[in-house]
Amino acid sequence: MPTWTIISPCEKDHGHPMRLNIFRVMKTVYHMLSPQNEPSAIDEGKHIATLGYAVAQENPGPPDLSSLAIHFRLSTQIATHFVVAFCNLRIIDMMQNVCIPIPCELTSVIADIYEFVVARATSCRGLNSEEECDLARKIWKQLQVKVRPDRTHPLSSCELIAVEVPQTLVQQELIDDIDFTCLRPGSPRCSICDSYLIHCTSCQVASCDEDDCPGSSEPPLARCGRHYREALCFSCLEEQGVMAELEECPGCKSWCCTRDISWCSGHPVGLQPIPALPGSNSVNPNLIAAVQSARVHPPKRGSCMECELPGWRSCNSTFCWSQTICPECASSGVTCLCQEVWACDLCAEHNTGVFIRCPRCNRPFCCSCSYVDQCQECHRTNLCNDCIEEESDVGDGLMAEFPEFVVSCEGCQAKVCDRCVSQSTIACKVCSRRLRVCRSCCCKSLCDDCLEWFASHETHDEDGTNEGVDVSLNVEALL
Structure with a gap:
């Protein structure tokens, strides 16, 4: 089963092109299903994320990616906690046996990851981490040259209710268009100063990475501040016009990928209140109705991910009608008394989880x-x-x-009342010690002593294979 570890505190970051996309998926998944473990930064060092699919050896031809999935777990956990399945676009909580649809805000991110794996699956295997990331960057660079976006602004969280992976991503013509012969491990270096070369992602013209080297282009290539390998020469930048893949952030004036520019889609207007079903945990119908309503203004461009324009806000709700909100639309928002959390007026009123x-x-x-x-x-x-x-x-x-609150969760310190205390007391899956945990703290299905014991008995042989695999499988079965 080809598997790539994209995020891990145990491995050095070699700049995998899917790292930021995987982090976005991971952050959303934990925000929805395990908010106490939501990562605050990509290099936080508490989470492990892998991307992989199963290989059917008996089937010749292009690989079958129906089993493609992203696996998430805490670095302190032994078994996978969350699985993002591409076959049915679902997020599966392996420990709580819960399955929910992938939110619409991840549509373009999931499509990018799938598109990358389709191309990567046809190339060589068995590379070390640094060679793998180098090859992955080159594949992704050529994919971005071959595939052009056909929309001018990103989708908001609720703009799609049912999402399917575009079938064009699996067409063999796309794979055939990519020149894999030039995708060899090891980046080419400048013949003058031996520094790394950077390439325009459109015309592939090369420039030295060192600005003071004679091999550096003049003017220098416009390069994304977050995605080191995303660059365009100014000729290609002018030719692409409004469809350019890079643009200047109006806030910090640095270059960044167009897909990383925030947008405000305009506050919904003319909404008729729709009563929600009592006791329902589904998305409030008023938030879904906002998708079809008129907007106070057309999509308005914001800033890059590294800075914030004055007055722009981000709603704390996963299902908000816009990724970011401009000052005009944010004026009626609601702020908690602690001044740490803000939500738009619609989500504050209709989303009970905010x-x-x-x-x-x-x-x-x-x-x-x-x-x-x-x-x-x-x-x-x-x-x-x-x-x-x-x-x-x-x-x-x-x-x-x-x-009347009588107990606090051992995992996240959440309060449990006298009526529910019996439901929140469970036993360790191994030693039967009683644990007081809430249902969201599924990582505490084992007590601390048992977790420490299993971690200390997990061994590795000289080839890197896990001799303690039976122990891990037993624990996974218990969970």
Whole structure:
């Protein structure tokens, strides 16, 4: 099974072209299903992400990528936690046995990853990490020359309800157009100073990476600040015009990939309120209806991922109607009293996973705020700190309806009320020690002592194969 480790604290980063895309998927998956473990940065060093597919040796011809998947787990975990399956575009929580659709905001990212693997699967195998990343960059560079985007702005989170991997990505003509003969491990170097060469991704003209070398082009190539290998000479930049793959950020004035420029798709207008089903955890129909509504303005361009324009905001909701929001559309947003979390007015009102509201004063608080507590199991909320100080003004009958928190989760410190405490107490899968964990802390299915024991007994032979594979498989079966 060809597998590439894209993100890992145990391996050096050699600049794999899919690294940022995989991180975007990983961040979204953890934000939705395990927010306490959501990575804050790509080099945080707490997560492992692999990309791979199974090979059917008996089938000749192009490889079958129906098994293509991304696997995520914490570096402290033994078994895979989340699987992103490309065959049905689903995210699978292996520990909670939960399956949800891939959110629409990841459509273009998933398509890019699939497109890359289609091309990479036809090339050589058995390379070391540095050679693999070097080959992957060259394949991705040629793919970007052959395949042009056919839209002028990125899709918002809810612009697609059902998504399919474009069939054009698997056409053999695309693979045949790529010249794999020139994709050999080892980057070419400047014949003058022996520095690495960079190439225009359109015309392939070469330039030395050192600006003061005579081999460097004048003017220098426009190069993305985040994607080191993405560059265009100014002739190609002028020829491509509005379809250019690089553009200057209006905020920091640096060059960046067009796909990394943020957009505000315009606040939805004329929405008619749609009641949500009681007790439903699905996306509120009001957020889905926002896709089909009119917008207050056409898509408006923002800045690159490294800077923020004054007044631009990002909603804390995964299902927001826009990736970023301009000052005109952000004026009616809601901020938690802790000043750490902001959400647009639509998501603050209709997405229950963004804010918790005090049942007395109705003020909004973010889910991690210390001003108010909510039961992790039944989602009942008690009074905020200010209302607790005025508890004498609240009748005894009303106070009896509020939850009484009797235990905190050992994993994420979330509170559990007296009615739900029996549901949140489970046993370690190995030693049966009682654990107090909420359902989102599936990484605590083993107690700390058992996790430490399995980690200490995992051995590797001289060839790098895992002699402790039976132990890992047993633990995976238990989970």
